[in-house]
Amino acid sequence: MGEPESGRDDMLMEIEQQCLEIYRRKVDQAYQCRAQLRQAIADAEAELAQIFSVLGERPTNIKQVRVSQNEMLYPLLHLLCKLSRFILFVFSSLIRKHLT
Numbered sequence: 001m002g003e004p005e006s007g008r009d010d011m012l013m014e015i016e017q018q019c020l021e022i023y024r025r026k027v028d029q030a031y032q033c034r035a036q037l038r039q040a041i042a043d044a045e046a047e048l049a050q051i052f053s054v055l056g057e058r059p060t061n062i063k064q065v066r067v068s069q070n071e072m073l074y075p076l077l078h079l080l081c082k083l084s085r086f087i088l089f090v091f092s093s094l095i096r097k098h099l100t
Contacts, residue, residue: 008098019091026083030076037076
């Protein structure tokens with residue numbers, strides 16, 4: 001309470017910007033992970049197709065063997081949601097701390 005109103009507002013704005021920066025970094029990391037997962041899936045499909053080819057079989061079951069991308073990405077989305085809630089919790093805690 002000893003701080004002037006403008007100083008407190010500036011501090012809160014800085015904290016908010018830092019939280020947004022962290023959130024953006026985590027979202028960017030999630031996009032990179034998703035791209036890596038998709039590439040790994042494509043590589044695995046190509047390898048599986050090659051194995052089928054060597055065995056002399058038609059690779060018609062590749063799509064059935066592959067786990068859906070949604071199932072693979074669900075844990076990542078869940079983690080992002082948890083991170084988002086954590087950032088909001090930290091931000092609201094900091095605001096409450098500085099307003100009291």
